Amino acid sequence: MFEAIRRERRDDPDVSIRELAARHGVHRRTVRQALASAEPPPRKVPVRTAPVLDPVKPLIDAMLRQDLDAPRKQRHTALRVRERLLDEHQLVVAYSTVRDYVREARPRIAAEAGKQLAEVFVPQTHPAGAEAEVDFADLWIVWAGVKTKVFLFTLRLSYSGKAIHRAYATASQEAFLDGHRYAFEQLGGIPTVHIRYDNLKAAVSRVLTGRTRVESDRWVLFRSHYGFDVFYCRPGVEGAHEKGGVEGEGGRFRRTHTVPMPKVDTLAELNAYLARCDAKDDHRRVGQRIATVGDDFATEQALLRALPAEPFETGLSLRPRVDRHARVTVRQCQYSVPARYVGRQLRVLLRATSVLIFDGPRLVAEHERSTIRGSVTLVLDHYLEVLAYKPGALPGATALVQARKAGVFTATHERYWTAAKARYGDKTGTQALVEALLLHRTYARGQVLAGLEAALAVGALSPEAVAVEVRRAGETTSRPQLGLVTAEGRIAYPADTRPLPTVEVYDTLLTGGNPT
Numbered sequence: 001m002f003e004a005i006r007r008e009r010r011d012d013p014d015v016s017i018r019e020l021a022a023r024h025g026v027h028r029r030t031v032r033q034a035l036a037s038a039e040p041p042p043r044k045v046p047v048r049t050a051p052v053l054d055p056v057k058p059l060i061d062a063m064l065r066q067d068l069d070a071p072r073k074q075r076h077t078a079l080r081v082r083e084r085l086l087d088e089h090q091l092v093v094a095y096s097t098v099r100d101y102v103r104e105a106r107p108r109i110a111a112e113a114g115k116q117l118a119e120v121f122v123p124q125t126h127p128a129g130a131e132a133e134v135d136f137a138d139l140w141i142v143w144a145g146v147k148t149k150v151f152l153f154t155l156r157l158s159y160s161g162k163a164i165h166r167a168y169a170t171a172s173q174e175a176f177l178d179g180h181r182y183a184f185e186q187l188g189g190i191p192t193v194h195i196r197y198d199n200l201k202a203a204v205s206r207v208l209t210g211r212t213r214v215e216s217d218r219w220v221l222f223r224s225h226y227g228f229d230v231f232y233c234r235p236g237v238e239g240a241h242e243k244g245g246v247e248g249e250g251g252r253f254r255r256t257h258t259v260p261m262p263k264v265d266t267l268a269e270l271n272a273y274l275a276r277c278d279a280k281d282d283h284r285r286v287g288q289r290i291a292t293v294g295d296d297f298a299t300e301q302a303l304l305r306a307l308p309a310e311p312f313e314t315g316l317s318l319r320p321r322v323d324r325h326a327r328v329t330v331r332q333c334q335y336s337v338p339a340r341y342v343g344r345q346l347r348v349l350l351r352a353t354s355v356l357i358f359d360g361p362r363l364v365a366e367h368e369r370s371t372i373r374g375s376v377t378l379v380l381d382h383y384l385e386v387l388a389y390k391p392g393a394l395p396g397a398t399a400l401v402q403a404r405k406a407g408v409f410t411a412t413h414e415r416y417w418t419a420a421k422a423r424y425g426d427k428t429g430t431q432a433l434v435e436a437l438l439l440h441r442t443y444a445r446g447q448v449l450a451g452l453e454a455a456l457a458v459g460a461l462s463p464e465a466v467a468v469e470v471r472r473a474g475e476t477t478s479r480p481q482l483g484l485v486t487a488e489g490r491i492a493y494p495a496d497t498r499p500l501p502t503v504e505v506y507d508t509l510l511t512g513g514n515p516t
Contacts, residue, residue: 001024001034002034002038002039004024005024005034006034006035009035017031052094056089056093057105060098060101063076063081064076064102065109065113068109076102078095078098078099078103085098121241127159127193128300129189129302129303130158130303131191131193131194131195131196132157132196133155133158133195133243134154134155134180134197134243134246135154135197135198135246135247136151136153136171136200137154137250137254138151138152139151139152140258141167141264141270142264143267144265150167150168151167151169151171151175152165152253153165153166153167153168153175153176153183154250155179155183155187155246156249157187157297157300159300160296160297160299160300161286161293161296162187162282162294162296163278163281164186164278165277166179166182166183166271167267167270168353169369169371170352173201173202173216174314174316174350174352175352176200176219177218177222177312177352178351181312185307186275187301188304189301189306189307190227190228190304190305190307191228191304192228192304193229194229194231195231196231196232196243196246197243198233199233199235202219203230221312225308226307226312227305227308228305253277257274282294282297314352315356317347317348317350319346320345320348321343321346322341322345323342324342326339326342326383328348328357330348330350330355332374333372333373333374333375333376333377334375335357335365335367335370335378336365336399337357338364338365338381338382338385339383339385340385341359341364346358346364347360351369352369353368354369355367355368355369365379365382376398378398378402379399380397380399382399384434384438387430388435391431392427392430394430394433395430410449412452412456416436416455416466417429417430417433420432420461424461432463432466436466439451439466439470443470443471444474447470447473447474448470448473450470451472452466452469452470454469
């Protein structure tokens with residue numbers, strides 16, 4: 001309307017203010033305002049009174065001032081303020097009225113007291129190749145058909161946003177160190193300034209004043225080996241923003257790549273999937289950046305510190321003693337070893353995902369690391385020498401139950417065992433099975449199973465015949481099949497058509513001739 005009034009006055013300078021007011025249906029004062037300025041004057045906000053709220057404002061302010069020194073979880077809410085007004089002062093005020101006033105008054109009272117309710121963050125610039133951030137995040141997966149929580153290790157470079165992820169069954173120190181080593185190898189280098197952490201137990205033994213920490217010995221050894229410094233954030237939620245990049249990265253990665261929950265049979269399968277996701281993320285852009293993560297990382301990678309010549313052994317070395325059940329106990333979990341080591345003290349290398357057991361420099365057993373306290377992990381092969389002279393212990397052996405569940409003891413083994421017991425009796429038949437199982441130490445698994453199938457097909461159930469069939473199954477050239485079993489229980493082999501050997505060439509030596 002102001003613009004129309006000014007245009008008409010510009011087109012017809014003789015038109016009067018009264019006429020313009022009549023044309024637009026406004027007061028002459030409005031016309032004068034339009035001619036004086038193109039911008040209308042601000043409207044005057046009437047001062048409204050609050051007859052119900054005004055008397056209680058000092059009471060509410062007093063309650064909110066008490067909150068300045070109260071614990072965060074024991075401060076007044078709007079509902080509690082309204083209840084106190086009713087109980088202590090018999091004043092009835094609508095909840096919405098109290099709520100709106102508390103929302104407006106709380107920051108004002110905090111400002112008057114010199115306290116800041118909302119923390120202000122200062123944007124940071126991170127040089128290329130200089131800094132990184134590390135954290136663990138919870139990740140739910142369907143592991144072998146069971147919903148399971150695992151721990152997602154994340155190392156994120158601050159400049160490019162390049163992140164490396166790896167899943168572990170526990171957030172132990174072994175997983176913490178193994179995650180670092182894996183990330184450094186994938187990145188091809190180490191940040192030159194420092195890596196930011198919260199106060200993870202895998203690294204920090206005790207939090208002291210300020211940013212001073214008592215670090216664990218193995219963590220200090222690991223840092224010394226790879227040559228990087230650390231920056232510990234403030235404890236609790238107050239320090240989360242100091243490594244906000246990796247805090248946000250955990251949620252972003254889960255929402256992007258693990259919805260719905262991944263279904264895997266092993267952690268190795270899950271980590272292979274995570275590696276593919278990391279490669280895919282090289283094509284994404286962080287925020288409003290023009291370059292992709294992969295482009296920035298290509299610049300950053302050349303500035304990282306080189307890796308040491310030898311990788312750090314992240315496993316923890318222990319020396320448990322083998323009990324009379326041929327087991328060692330590691331972190332309240334039991335693992336089997338060959339029975340000949342009963343009573344011996346062996347060296348155990350406890351890694352993030354595996355347990356390696358050594359006799360001197362020789363590896364004698366390897367197991368997947370268990371995360372269930374009190375669990376028992378047994379390998380049937382470790383007890384075969386004992387079962388050879390204690391065959392009655394095999395049917396109820398825990399190692400056999402686990403071998404069946406893992407698919408190591410197959411239906412072929414079951415059929416051979418049943419057939420051998422039917423022919424030779426329980427004891428001798430079980431001993432024949434043990435001798436057949438010992439063949440797995442020498443021959444490939446598929447070859448032994450093929451030999452057992454061949455032995456079952458011809459009815460040759462003796463351990464010697466099974467061994468022959470296993471060796472035949474591994475031959476690359478075709479050989480004639482064995483014949484059927486005779487009435488006496490012996491195998492009828494086919495006729496040998498090869499020529500008989502001759503020693504005629506040696507006869508010439510008796511007469512002094514030259515055999516050549």
